[in-house]
Amino acid sequence: MSSLTHSDITIILIGLGVLLIAGRVFGEIATRLRQPAIIGEIIAGILLGPTVMGRLAPGLMEHVFPSGGNPKIVLQGITTVAVVLFLLVAGMEVDLSSIFRQGKVAMSVSISGIVAPFGVGLLAAIVAPDLFGREIGAHALPFALFFATAMAISALPVIARTLMDLNLFRTDLGMVIIAAAIFDDLVGWIIFALVIGLIDPSHRGGLAVGTTVALTLAYLAFMLTVGRWTIHAVLPWLQARLSWPAGVLTFAMGLAFLGAAFAEFIGVHAVFGSFIAGVALGDSSHLRERTRTTIAQFVAFVFAPLFFVSIGLRVDFVVHFDLVLTLAVLAVAMIGKVVGCGLGARVAGMPWRESWAVGFGMNSRGAMEIILGLLALQYGVIGERLFVALVIMALTTSITSGIVMQRILRRRTVRRFADHLHPRGYVNPLKAAEREDAIRELAGVAATITGLPVDVIQRASLERERMMPTGLGLCVAVPHARLHGMGKPLVCLGISQDGIEFNAPDGDRSRMIFLILTAADDDGAQLEILADISRAFLDPALRDAAMRAQTYNEFITLLKTREPSHQRRPISAQRAPESETTRI
């Protein structure tokens, strides 16, 4: 049919609405569990697709996500556009110079981080192709090369996110890991493009293998030199002369689409084209932070979820699940990457403990692996069994990476006071007008939330307060206590418009009184939360707005939506978010 019908349009719109909402709901749950949103999105897709809904309500599924016809074609088109834009943003995160800045260690880690897993993967695929899921009739060489690449790839965004959670991002260790991951991302995609060049010519529009490979390398060489310099030279002009941000947004997306079209035309996949276009673009210091943010947000919140949820629609994760294969893939992937990177770090002079942390840090495969696997599936290089195994491997390595690093380095995720501020613990306005009364009032609220006896909380907080008053200045006071029998920390907040005297060093009365209760044996929690509160309310605009908030929801919204500072940060990946623009 050459035109969309009334019912086609209805189905397409329902499909998009359902994909977006389901992706968000499950992404949100994943975020709550301190996991990347993509994990929730993949699960949402599995629920909506043949794996679950296809079993429970096959008719309904066929209705919403038909297996053929125009709606399917349009959805496929939209998800293709989505993944092209996702790779544009991923490419924009690549900062070539940071690899060199991090010097010898980063070089050593990134090279061994490519070579070791690639070698192990290649060996495994050649020696035991059947164990690693080669389909009958699939060509041996492309399969082995793809498998090796799949083992070698890493996922910059999720790695950056994990490091941030562990407060390691700005450390030397963090910088080494980021620089090495950037390099591995780049090299991985180049190898993958070449692998695609080797397979069945029907995918290359009839070009010879040599032509495809030559054109791929030419595109790469051009974009990373002349293309990059031209963009760097043209951007200031574009930003000054065209409407802003429309001009530069269109430029970036136009570049991504045309680069992707070229890559698709020469027989490597579209995503390679937009990824490299993103690298060339993002490397320019003229690209303003807000342009990056605008593109990154829309891609992260709209296009990426559409793509990742749609993955679950394509494959039945139960029928094609193969435990032995999955475990084998997981083992090879982890050994290759962890040992490779770990040894690379050790050889370059890092202590053993840090070296292993680097190894696990580099181990996340995230979204990149899933995209790679899907392409290989579409090109017929691998079958659905291996695809399912790769998805599970990607999710598993991403989830475990942070946990293991935390153990090795004995780090904890940073605690933020907003995470521990209970809705019922927000008291606005405080009835009390005096210091000890205010503490008693908040302690009373805390007692109903924690279930601990009110007098215990009051006594501990007042004792501490009498030792030395807790007015921080800038209208904030932080009475606190450590209690036996506490689980997670609890923060209660009382607002007093008239202010209460807490003997703050600046002489002002305190108008936001935070009562912080932590477990007696939890070293650090109290200090972290204290530091977080004093940092947050340094900003006078936020302080004023916080005083004007009427409800808990308004207060929390305010904390979440305060303007991020738009300063240029030292290395590109530090752009990664306060909010959750980064993805695994």
Next chain:
Amino acid sequence: MSSLTHSDITIILIGLGVLLIAGRVFGEIATRLRQPAIIGEIIAGILLGPTVMGRLAPGLMEHVFPSGGNPKIVLQGITTVAVVLFLLVAGMEVDLSSIFRQGKVAMSVSISGIVAPFGVGLLAAIVAPDLFGREIGAHALPFALFFATAMAISALPVIARTLMDLNLFRTDLGMVIIAAAIFDDLVGWIIFALVIGLIDPSHRGGLAVGTTVALTLAYLAFMLTVGRWTIHAVLPWLQARLSWPAGVLTFAMGLAFLGAAFAEFIGVHAVFGSFIAGVALGDSSHLRERTRTTIAQFVAFVFAPLFFVSIGLRVDFVVHFDLVLTLAVLAVAMIGKVVGCGLGARVAGMPWRESWAVGFGMNSRGAMEIILGLLALQYGVIGERLFVALVIMALTTSITSGIVMQRILRRRTVRRFADHLHPRGYVNPLKAAEREDAIRELAGVAATITGLPVDVIQRASLERERMMPTGLGLCVAVPHARLHGMGKPLVCLGISQDGIEFNAPDGDRSRMIFLILTAADDDGAQLEILADISRAFLDPALRDAAMRAQTYNEFITLLKTREPSHQRRPISAQRAPESETTRI
């Protein structure tokens, strides 16, 4: 074919890239000519489509925008999604309460602004259907009703933009026009939905006319009451508890898609559903300004251009151009709207001059007319001849509206200094260290740009300076002169890091010296530019950044990209842009 091939993907990506870039380039040209971007986008489409490229290079056009097959379907799907999102944003601009706030005059203007053009249009279509382009075999009633609706509709965004350009936005006159346009937009779409309900049942998925009309009204009633209240109640929770802005973004888009799907399902077009969803959503005071901006920007800069450029791909604007029809449509449209609204304003007590200004202000048809026309074309209610006439009418009324209002009210568009700052007039750093030397240096630069003799400029500026020094304070000085033989105003800017003594009232040395040259007979230009400069550099952050800029491009980019203030403004449409998020 049930799956996208390699070459399908290539074509789709090229198509998207070309549409976006061409739309931007021509949109940018239109903006330069002080016209709405949509005019450039429509022209870009006409050039890329059958009208021009189809004649010059039919093979190439068929290659990039094939007339059938998967790429066409996908492009159609994407432009449908684009227009659904465009109407979501348009709906979000509708602020129901502002109509009531503006009281009797707004009510009178909006009601006569609907009734008069609708009546005139209905009469014209019934009396002389052939003159007004009814196709042979088309049903008389739906045609006449559609034609009447097409005459009555208005275009809020372009109206808001025009008022802003004329500095009328915050005046009483401007408020009346905006409130009336909001009402007309809303009523126009409701009538249109009902008209669609009357036509061929095949478009309604087999529902009876009565069912469609009843469901449309039920949807409307529900969304504007229970739906609106629910959204208002749920938003604070969503913004506080979900990731931000992902949560609320997904909520808005999900709502738009599902509302659109419902509208499409019951037999009125999808855009009606998303428009009403937008009204329900945008009316909540809990929706944060930044969420609106994020959605509005992406829609304005990416989705809307895709849609509007694609219009030119559908129709041959030369073959279907009919001069008599176009003039007839234009006459009926203008008489109905201008006279209707003008009389409405007069009756409610406005003076005649202002009443006519209101009439012409309401006359812009903009994007809304084009969308309405396209839907009517797809539903077979009108033919291509009338569609072309409607597009031309929409563009003509939009372009003339501002010009005529300006004449009637003797208003001028506001002059901004940045528009008159010449690239060669940016001198950084100034060599001069003293007041008169600095003026001489800038005058020398101005002479090479204007072609006027350097001594004339120097003498005039120095004379003025000696009368009274021009240091404004806050590091800014504004030497200036009026010259015979000047055309447009010229602003030159010299930067002095050490500062130059301009006797500023705050005692500080001036570090940014603006030389402002205007024509001797141009009252007001000098004052407007002076005021604009002093307003701009009140912001200390901008001042500091401006001093750090190294080049003209950096300086201009800075001015364009400074943070808009995020304060909630009095009425919803005032959200409309400093940049060009609004569209005609």
